[in-house]
Amino acid sequence: MGRWEPNARERLERAALDLFTERGYDRTTVAEIAERAGLTKRTFFRYFADKREVLFGGQEELTRLFSEGIAGSPPGATPFEAVSGALAAVAAVFTGERLALARQRQPVVAANTDLLERELLKRTKLVAGMHDALAARGVGEPTVTVAAELGCLAFGTAFHRWIEEGNRREFGALAVEALDELRTATAALG
Amino acid sequence: MGRWEPNARERLERAALDLFTERGYDRTTVAEIAERAGLTKRTFFRYFADKREVLFGGQEELTRLFSEGIAGSPPGATPFEAVSGALAAVAAVFTGERLALARQRQPVVAANTDLLERELLKRTKLVAGMHDALAARGVGEPTVTVAAELGCLAFGTAFHRWIEEGNRREFGALAVEALDELRTATAALG
DNA sequence: CGCCTGATGTCATCCGGTGTCATCACCTAG
DNA sequence: CTAGGTGATGACACCGGATGACATCAGGCG
Secondary structure, eight states, X not given: OOOSSSOHHHHHHHHHHHXXXXXXXXXXXXXXXXXXXXXXXXXXXXXXXXXXXXXXXTHHHHHHHHHHHHHTSOTTOOHHHHHHHHHHHHGGGOOHHHHHHHHHXXXXXXXXXXXXXXXXXXXXXXXXXXXXXXXXTTOOTTHHHHHHHHHHHHHHHHHHHHHHHTSXXXXXXXXXXXXXXXXXXXXXXX | OOOSSSOHXXXXXXXXXXXXXXXXXXXXXXXXXXXXXTSXXXXXXXXXXXXXXXXXXXXXXXXXXXXXXXXXXXXTOOHHHHXXXXXXXXXXXXXXXXXXHXXXXXXXXXXXXXXXXXXXXXXXXXXXXXXXXXXXXXXXXXXHHHHHHHHHHHHHHHHHHHHHHTSSSOHXXXXXXXXXXXXXXXXXXX
């Protein structure tokens, strides 16, 4: 199916991330991204629903991995154990190779409110996916909501530490540790 | 300071909400909102940073009320008690008069992804405000994060029920009850 | 060779958002 | 009463994100 230069999508993502890093998100136009990728503005919007989306490839896969990780937990696992197992399974994605990309992407997203909004939307979809997967295992409200939310909080904490530490420790270990800290913290609420 | 017809901001909010209800958010232009309010597109953007923001007035006040409610809790209060007290204090805003507005607004926001994104951003700012207020009381990580997140979850649950029940029960009671349910749920995580 | 198909380019258009300047109503000084 | 002064609004131009319609090109296939 591929004619012309292949990997148009990846070229657009690469060009976008580099330009955002150089000039910032606001000062980069879609036409400029497309030009650097050797394509046109119209083609950009055939690959990405909007300008922001170019930074959020693979989010669906992450959500799917979380849901499948929860669904695939042993039948007798508690909600906490199911989420913990999903975090460990998801860790397969966060290899040392991805670290450089994550490190370049993070400040770009953090510097722009529009991008932060999109990230929050993705986060919410991820929580919803965990919620539904847990509910399918028979976990009822409001436990299912708390479990999904804490799971996502643990993921965020682990991701942050993973980027800072530079892959010194495996992502899965960081995530499971973060989740355990959150469970312990619930006892200190009063 | 007021010349021309007064209450331009309120007129714009009223016109926007009505038009969004009639035609939907996407099929309403800023020029149409301004026209119904007897103003121009340029004036709309002097009152609101962007088209979405016209639906989010008063969010800063809500965040402030939450922070102050937590900061004003008795010195010996636990994190849970501080959040619970803040929820009760915030309830003052959710009067029967506001119910109609909330009921008209909710389906509009729910029907549009852009508006949902903005709502998630506001939610995140609210959580951050609670987080900081709790941290100022000496609550440490990760307890402070869990407390703020559960507080916001309780707020959301209470708001949902308040809209559905039609103000049959006071908002504060609904919120405190929801928070208590969440605390209980943490024990069922395993 | 000629048709079909899918990816890309070209062009036109809409709308959100912003900068700039003019204009108008009200206020206050004299 | 008049002359500015001030702040809100209007008028206009413009940029860039986003989309629809149609043309074009490369390859597969009969």
